[in-house]
Amino acid sequence: MSTTSHIKPISAPDVNVDELLSDAAAKLFRNVSDFDAVQAAEAARWAPTVWKAVAEAGFAWIGVPESAGGSGGTIADACEVLRVAGAHAAPIPLAETGIIGGWLLACAGLPLPDGPVTVAPGRPDDTLTVTVNADGSATLDGSLHRVPWAAKSDVLALFDEASGKVIAVPNSAYTTDLLTNMAGEPRETVTFAAASIPADAVAEAGPQVTTDALRNRGALSRVMLMAGALEAMLNLTVDYCEVRQQFGKPIGRFQAVQQHLVWAAQDAALTKMAAQIAARQAARGDARFEIAAARSLANECASTATRQCHQAHGAMGMTQEYALHHLSRRLWSWRSEWAHPGEWSGKVGRFAESVGPQNLYPLITAGSAHLS
Amino acid sequence: MRFTPTELTPAELELQAEVRDFLAAELPRGTYEPALGMGADHDKEFSKKLAAKGWVGMALPKRYGGHDRSAVDRFIVVEELLRSGAPIGYHWVADRQTGSVINKFGTEEQRERFLPIISRGEIGFSIGMSEPDSGSDLASVSLRATRTEGGWILNGTKIWTSSAHENDYFICLCRTTPMEDGNKHQGLSQMLIDLATEGLQINGIPFLDGAPGFNEVVMTDVFVPDENVLGDAGMGWVQNTSELAYERGGPDRWLSTFGVVEQFLASHVGTPMGDRAVQSLGSMVARYWGLRNMSLTVARMIDQGAAPSVESALVKEMGTRFEQDTLLKLIELVDLEPSPESASMFERMFTAATLTGPSFTIRGGTIEILRSVASKGLRS
Numbered sequence: 001m002s003t004t005s006h007i008k009p010i011s012a013p014d015v016n017v018d019e020l021l022s023d024a025a026a027k028l029f030r031n032v033s034d035f036d037a038v039q040a041a042e043a044a045r046w047a048p049t050v051w052k053a054v055a056e057a058g059f060a061w062i063g064v065p066e067s068a069g070g071s072g073g074t075i076a077d078a079c080e081v082l083r084v085a086g087a088h089a090a091p092i093p094l095a096e097t098g099i100i101g102g103w104l105l106a107c108a109g110l111p112l113p114d115g116p117v118t119v120a121p122g123r124p125d126d127t128l129t130v131t132v133n134a135d136g137s138a139t140l141d142g143s144l145h146r147v148p149w150a151a152k153s154d155v156l157a158l159f160d161e162a163s164g165k166v167i168a169v170p171n172s173a174y175t176t177d178l179l180t181n182m183a184g185e186p187r188e189t190v191t192f193a194a195a196s197i198p199a200d201a202v203a204e205a206g207p208q209v210t211t212d213a214l215r216n217r218g219a220l221s222r223v224m225l226m227a228g229a230l231e232a233m234l235n236l237t238v239d240y241c242e243v244r245q246q247f248g249k250p251i252g253r254f255q256a257v258q259q260h261l262v263w264a265a266q267d268a269a270l271t272k273m274a275a276q277i278a279a280r281q282a283a284r285g286d287a288r289f290e291i292a293a294a295r296s297l298a299n300e301c302a303s304t305a306t307r308q309c310h311q312a313h314g315a316m317g318m319t320q321e322y323a324l325h326h327l328s329r330r331l332w333s334w335r336s337e338w339a340h341p342g343e344w345s346g347k348v349g350r351f352a353e354s355v356g357p358q359n360l361y362p363l364i365t366a367g368s369a370h371l372s
Numbered sequence: 373m374r375f376t377p378t379e380l381t382p383a384e385l386e387l388q389a390e391v392r393d394f395l396a397a398e399l400p401r402g403t404y405e406p407a408l409g410m411g412a413d414h415d416k417e418f419s420k421k422l423a424a425k426g427w428v429g430m431a432l433p434k435r436y437g438g439h440d441r442s443a444v445d446r447f448i449v450v451e452e453l454l455r456s457g458a459p460i461g462y463h464w465v466a467d468r469q470t471g472s473v474i475n476k477f478g479t480e481e482q483r484e485r486f487l488p489i490i491s492r493g494e495i496g497f498s499i500g501m502s503e504p505d506s507g508s509d510l511a512s513v514s515l516r517a518t519r520t521e522g523g524w525i526l527n528g529t530k531i532w533t534s535s536a537h538e539n540d541y542f543i544c545l546c547r548t549t550p551m552e553d554g555n556k557h558q559g560l561s562q563m564l565i566d567l568a569t570e571g572l573q574i575n576g577i578p579f580l581d582g583a584p585g586f587n588e589v590v591m592t593d594v595f596v597p598d599e600n601v602l603g604d605a606g607m608g609w610v611q612n613t614s615e616l617a618y619e620r621g622g623p624d625r626w627l628s629t630f631g632v633v634e635q636f637l638a639s640h641v642g643t644p645m646g647d648r649a650v651q652s653l654g655s656m657v658a659r660y661w662g663l664r665n666m667s668l669t670v671a672r673m674i675d676q677g678a679a680p681s682v683e684s685a686l687v688k689e690m691g692t693r694f695e696q697d698t699l700l701k702l703i704e705l706v707d708l709e710p711s712p713e714s715a716s717m718f719e720r721m722f723t724a725a726t727l728t729g730p731s732f733t734i735r736g737g738t739i740e741i742l743r744s745v746a747s748k749g750l751r752s
């Protein structure tokens with residue numbers, strides 16, 4: 001849109017995501033995470049060339065301090081890269097390696113491995129028991145569910161709330177099954193049989209790490225990925241409706257189809273804005289409200305926009321050979337990750353209840369800053 | 373389409389605090405029946421008080437009595453007024469659109485005549501666009517203006533003219549040159565008309581709940597002097613399109629039912645809400661937060677000199693649907709047979725909102741028309 005594209009992004013004085021970073025990320029993901037790479041990753045359960053390129057560029061460790069072996073930058077920078085990765089359906093555990101798992105390891109002063117890191121999102125059917133032994137080592141028994149790319153990760157970063165420890169679990173300590181999510185991304189069951197983890201891989205988590213903080217990071221990562229995927233899905237659909245002709249004209253000229261496009265555009269714009277504000281707030285500190293609100297919106301928008309975009313595509317959207325499913329299947333999967341039903345809208349509702357009717361609007365305008 | 377997040381500066385936050393303090397003093401909760409957004413009562417005293425604070429005609433130039441404030445400053449003031457259900461009806465239209473249109477297209481004399489009284493909150497404007505046979509297809513209006521010595525003679529009927537019975541003036545879109553070859557966008561003009569002019573008859577049309585508000589304005593040989601033609605005769609369509617842009621994307625397009633949601637929460641004070649209610653409330657609050665940020669961005673873009681027409685159409689289309697959705701979510705949560713005479717404020721407001729709800733997605737241009745506008749700007 002020529003009339004508005006000259007508008008400079010307004011960055012907050014204290015949180016400033018460099019546009020060069022998003023541009024560089026967009027260029028890289030466009031090159032390596034193309035249709036064929038995403039398609040191939042599904043069968044192979046891994047995308048070595050995508051991972052290699054992202055790792056070489058240092059993108060996997062943005063938001064993790066350099067002193068801890070990361071690439072530096074803020075969580076807002078890392079989030080922007082995640083958003084771009086989502087737009088390109090990048091089939092790698094980027095968030096797990098960086099702002100979730102990398103963060104856990106860095107907070108505990110544990111070393112970052114060279115390869116990917118994964119994190120268990122915490123499912124109701126998890127049966128893991130953690131025993132921290134007198135010599136500082138830990139013994140793990142039981143299983144964890146829906147762990148992204150567990151088989152391909154060097155380390156599973158684990159936070160044990162009861163002992164307050166972060167444990168850098170090496171890949172050799174567990175076995176995995178072959179489960180995937182609806183997009184064919186590995187979400188494996190990790191099983192431990194009295195696995196012993198040496199003391200140097202077990203460390204005090206530090207005050208920053210709480211289950212809430214971990215879940216917020218997990219949720220934020222999915223908001224960013226969904227924001228990217230929604231925007232990409234919209235663009236794909238708008239383009240398709242220009243090109244596809246029926247009754248002698250592009251289908252995008254039909255009002256009924258325009259409605260699909262407009263509703264999907266709203267979902268994409270709303271999620272992107274919510275995601276970027278939540279990321280900005282996370283870089284400042286307390287972002288409880290923004291993350292929960294963004295997550296509630298993103299989940300709703302993912303559901304409605306996939307429906308609109310599929311409808312506008314007709315049968316073409318239903319084949320493996322066309323890119324829509326790389327995005328729609330991920331959106332259907334991501335909306336359920338790091339979220340049990342009603343979790344995030346419920347959090348927002350409880351925040352509203354806690355401030356009361358007189359302060360409901362101030363909560364909407366000031367967000368987390370309004371919560372004590 | 374582009375929405376870049378923005379946030380309020382310290383000076384803007386100060387303004388917000390000032391408006392909140394003013395409203396807390398003027399309209400303590402519980403002492404009045406909150407209006408549903410812009411469909412608020414006329415209260416000339418309240419309009420004057422606001423104007424005295426410098427909060428009417430904010431965007432108009434100082435030399436005409438305005439305040440040279442930004443679109444964001446106006447956003448801050450009106451969002452607080454709307455979410456409080458303040459009685460803003462008298463000055464609302466003049467403040468939102470008429471003042472800006474006169475400033476943009478009017479003659480120097482018109483600016484001097486109208487802008488100071490608009491900024492003092494002392495004049496109420498109506499909108500004279502729709503006709504019995506011209507709704508969405510507004511360019512087809514046929515209200516006829518014929519040339520006469522020193523002005524024009526108008527004959528025809530406007531309809532759905534909100535508050536014409538209690539306002540002072542309206543801007544009337546009329547045809548100053550007969551339509552040729554079906555080129556309906558040519559030959560239209562906007563006129564500033566005193567609603568007390570001879571030959572102009574205002575007939576009330578009851579709203580579906582029986583309330584006054586709607587009117588039919590019948591003009592029989594109404595004389596409009598040349599100095600009341602707004603801008604250039606024949607340029608009415610372009611000017612009118614520009615006027616409609618002020619009607620879009622602002623807080624009035626997503627806050628109409630906020631008071632109902634607030635009262636829902638108030639009705640639960642002291643009794644913890646169940647999970648379903650909390651999740652539903654949370655989903656609404658999240659959307660208020662998201663919509664507000666998009667709407668604020670539209671205001672910021674206007675201040676930066678952009679013309680965010682696609683963005684504001686997207687926000688209005690989405691915002692007005694959301695206003696209706698909130699009512700559907702609430703009715704699922706409460707065991708009510710709603711009555712307008714109920715002792716419960718929540719119930720009265722819910723009833724009023726349900727009865728006016730269908731108009732949210734119609735007034736100022738239907739959502740179907742907005743989608744056509746918005747869909748033209750979706751290419752990235």
Ligand SMILES: Cc1cc2nc3c(=O)[nH]c(=O)nc-3n(C[C@H](O)[C@H](O)[C@H](O)COP(=O)(O)OP(=O)(O)OC[C@H]3O[C@@H](n4cnc5c(N)ncnc54)[C@H](O)[C@@H]3O)c2cc1C
Pocket residue numbers: 255498499500501502503506507508509531532533534535731734735736737738739740741
């Ligand atoms: C509460 C309220 C206050 C109002 N106040 C004023 C006022 O003060 N001044 C004033 O001038 N007007 C006012 N209006 C009128 C308002 O501007 C019109 O209602 C609106 O422009 C739609 O016109 P219409 O009602 O004639 O509907 P129509 O144009 O007859 O439309 C009926 C239906 O057909 C659809 N439709 C029509 N054309 C198309 C198309 N091309 N493509 C797809 N769908 C289409 C519409 O979207 C709608 O769903 C008010 C309306 C309301 C509800």
